[in-house]
Amino acid sequence: MSDKINVGLIGAGRIGRLHAEHLAFRIPQANLVAVSDIILEAAQKCGTAFDIPTVTQDHRVIMQDPDIEAVVICSSTDTHSQMIEEAAAAGKHIFCEKPIDFDLARIDRALAAVDEAGVKLQIGFNRRFDPNFRRVRELVADGKIGEPHILRITSRDPAPPPIEYVKVSGGIFLDMTIHDFDMARYLIGSEVEEVYVAAGVMVDPEIGKAGDVDTAVVTLRFENGVIGTIDNSRQAVYGYDQRVEVFGSGGMVAVSNNIPDSAVLSDAQGIHGSLPLYFFIERYVDSYIAEMAEFMECVHKDQSPSVTGIDGRIPVVMGYAAGRSYEENRPVKLSEIA
Amino acid sequence: MSDKINVGLIGAGRIGRLHAEHLAFRIPQANLVAVSDIILEAAQKCGTAFDIPTVTQDHRVIMQDPDIEAVVICSSTDTHSQMIEEAAAAGKHIFCEKPIDFDLARIDRALAAVDEAGVKLQIGFNRRFDPNFRRVRELVADGKIGEPHILRITSRDPAPPPIEYVKVSGGIFLDMTIHDFDMARYLIGSEVEEVYVAAGVMVDPEIGKAGDVDTAVVTLRFENGVIGTIDNSRQAVYGYDQRVEVFGSGGMVAVSNNIPDSAVLSDAQGIHGSLPLYFFIERYVDSYIAEMAEFMECVHKDQSPSVTGIDGRIPVVMGYAAGRSYEENRPVKLSEIA
Amino acid sequence: MSDKINVGLIGAGRIGRLHAEHLAFRIPQANLVAVSDIILEAAQKCGTAFDIPTVTQDHRVIMQDPDIEAVVICSSTDTHSQMIEEAAAAGKHIFCEKPIDFDLARIDRALAAVDEAGVKLQIGFNRRFDPNFRRVRELVADGKIGEPHILRITSRDPAPPPIEYVKVSGGIFLDMTIHDFDMARYLIGSEVEEVYVAAGVMVDPEIGKAGDVDTAVVTLRFENGVIGTIDNSRQAVYGYDQRVEVFGSGGMVAVSNNIPDSAVLSDAQGIHGSLPLYFFIERYVDSYIAEMAEFMECVHKDQSPSVTGIDGRIPVVMGYAAGRSYEENRPVKLSEIA
């Protein structure tokens, strides 16, 4: 047991419980010793389900426990940067769900604290660990498609979140497209210079009333010349649609959606296949496990995580640039933001 | 023989010969009686191949033949509008290859001549007659995907044309994207209001020296709110890439490339399929036949073609808007052009 | 016109008309100069449709015409061997629809006549000319799957023929499976030694009353050790199902059905594709053209056809062996027949 890493989990909501299950059952290197949630009942349920010895309403119990080497931050977004600073101050390695914060100054303060403390910080862009997207990245990085020219990301949710959530989500670009911004940077291996957004309210007028859009097409220009598009919708009635395609001088690589089974029924009406896996919990379960396994491995072997603080900051900048592009209907450079 | 339609072909280049073959062998209603080309040898070769009685260097022989009811104009683009005017004056029904002209004033004069003469005019946007795209249009028009929200068109050539051609092509947007502009209007059934272009020279620097681009991503905003993207490349090394996808409130429809055979080889290295049909001659042969069959049917039954003069004009306007958007890096409204 | 080959067509039923259209419009080397049918009206309709100069009820008009170099025999099966003998005696090259005959002695007499006359004989196993199956054969012959071990042929019709046809068809093995027997020999490039049949009446009891079966699974043992299966049904409600798979020491190659369009509709119920092309006229049109083009080419260049008399005989032997296997429920060697 001595070479396992003691982990404390902060936040026992949906995503926190997901990480708890993986830390408890799927990642042999991890030893989940504590869980906190401001809703004590949530912490208790999680603790019972996964046999976690310490259960508390107060995250400081975790921060102050000298036996805990690493924390996994799954509390609400507005607390992330504060938690990172506290954990850094306590000398603990940090896994933090995305986004770090909606405020760039607070992000910078948090990242500075991490730097100063010399702890590791990994941001939860789990999709980088998905076997499909990872394979695309490998093929692109290995030059199998030559020089990349065009990137296409399709990212559509099966259903919009509750309108109350939409109101505090930071808007579609910081809540939903942020994953695609990270994916774009990951797949191309270059930074985006400029974004242009065409968007609208097509799914639900309530989303428009909340000051947000629900459908968007984003054009990206990368420093290396690549042109990308992301298309988002808050509602694909056929389920979670998560595809990418990279085209280059030597070819193209594309991935399709994951399905629960490959059964194809041919009848007098047509040829029928199964719908994609419904949403991120089902679709990305392997990537959630793989990202946490990498975090544990990085702590164990004293290596740098592959998704770090700056990777948490840049997509937020892109989100703000996208928002401004939408409002002003013009291409916006990232250098205009912050 | 008396109920067949006598047709004269003007221009016996590559596309002219293609139509000649179809008129001679694949469209029972047509009676191809004359062919002209300013290069007499081209007309002669075509005449011999397809048993065409009248072969001439002078298209006026066709225009003046009272037994000819319809002309098929495949001469060089700069002569199209003049040919249309002459044919209209001669009371002949007209099939004209795209584009009508690069000059909007000349287009307008040609269309006015057609209107005045009361003859039929069909523009050669053959892709509308492709079984794949036709099926997509049917499904969209039938409401099978609900209200359309997002359109995606991928249109990549297998190899760039000769640089000498590029120089007189009118630029990628008027030469290549013009087909996709027509496809966008066809699939969505609404007009485009604004375009935004991100483009570059990635395939061949010579294309850049000729003042053109070879890679482009175009964002379209339709009057009905739909957002579309077109991505073009002058060179897809895996062959002609012609796909579309329409996403809406009730679902999505997408088509993939046509392949010469469905053989899939599984060996120790991977699973391997055949490359797409190489280029438009192979890929769109059925659509070329179908468009000409419709033209003959319209003449025969005195019906209006489904692709008419205005459908020839609007994509040219879109091409100019796209060019301006590229130059000025801003969204350009179609109302700014013409 | 002088280097075209004058062709006479015997039999203007469905398959005869098909060949007539191809000879008239799709095969430049052919000059279709005469058509006969014992039903004069059928010959006349065909003659009018394809501008055939000579139309007759009496096939001897064709046999006796010294300007006719080649005949295409599409009359009823029971006349094939007689027509072959007459054509051979008249020194005409012969394309004959399958099967040559149901009587092996008559087949042998017809083949002997062809040999003696030194004319060419091509049997109408058109599927060998299909791009899918041709590609499979090429990959197998090129060693891309190593040594072949297992062959699988799926061959299912969209609907059974009229019961009156079933009664005179010779039974499923001589009427339907015969194509698959030829395909098996073509794909593997080895002869079959033994067949075993499991079959039944599952589609229509009337077929059983007519002494036939409508569903069959045939096991083939080839001289080179390969084991094959053919599965047949007279009725696949989703349409014409024509697939093959060859598995070997170095891999596998498989082909899927041909579809009219590649449109895939994703909606809340599932992912839906189009049904296969309905039946052989649509599915195999290209192979009918290609086989006739080869026949013309062989006549023109004095070459041997790739599907010749013996290829017409062996599948009939296989059909008889299959019938006996079904009746006696045991594996039957081809050497037991004839």
Added chain:
Amino acid sequence: MSDKINVGLIGAGRIGRLHAEHLAFRIPQANLVAVSDIILEAAQKCGTAFDIPTVTQDHRVIMQDPDIEAVVICSSTDTHSQMIEEAAAAGKHIFCEKPIDFDLARIDRALAAVDEAGVKLQIGFNRRFDPNFRRVRELVADGKIGEPHILRITSRDPAPPPIEYVKVSGGIFLDMTIHDFDMARYLIGSEVEEVYVAAGVMVDPEIGKAGDVDTAVVTLRFENGVIGTIDNSRQAVYGYDQRVEVFGSGGMVAVSNNIPDSAVLSDAQGIHGSLPLYFFIERYVDSYIAEMAEFMECVHKDQSPSVTGIDGRIPVVMGYAAGRSYEENRPVKLSEIA
């Protein structure tokens, strides 16, 4: 902890360790309290890896522990029936890997012991729990393909087992095809009456020297009239090939192989996809978990397992019938065996 089921594992080889991991980490209802293996070191490694309190060389420690409610038998095949009898005598519920035994008399004695003791017995035909095959069964059972007519099972391993294993495996029909025999019964929901085998040595002559075959095509006749084929090879160089297809009066359902990612690379040479998951450990991991979860659920809720003793016996009978059919080259009825 009190409502968890205490489980003892007998046999800590490859498959035993697999079940141990699932019992320890993936099945919350299970409490894995003991492991035995005649090779103590194997038991110890397994115990350490999965924190199992009791580790022993002697399975009787497990049989005699009154706190253990259920045993999972993964010892060598020749011990299965003995272990079942002992566990039944001890009143423990039993999960036993397939096959129960190669000797039908011993199988019958074991099943009688289970009946007498009134304990539950589940046989490890895990593939029934695979999402693909389960979906096929559901569609068939729901009548989505009407009355089933033809079944096709393709089951090919990526590489043959070591020749030493082949010698004691019981032969391909009892070692490999046995899974497909079970699958056939599961998918069709009817019993097989007769089998016919065509088989040979094509992969490795050593397998032939060991008295076995490595390539086989089995024809099955079901009581309800369905005709099935199974094709087996000990070596598919492209990986584990596990597909089924059921065809019926109302349609067809088919499943394809599982792949590690859906990336498709298009380059100048072709269109390339990833190879299937390599072998059963990767391919069937979910089905192993699901079968064990069902077993725990059955114990917990006092329900009958869906794969029980008779399901373990019949495929052994089929294996013997297949062997005899191969030796005598004739169809063999199951009623001839035992």
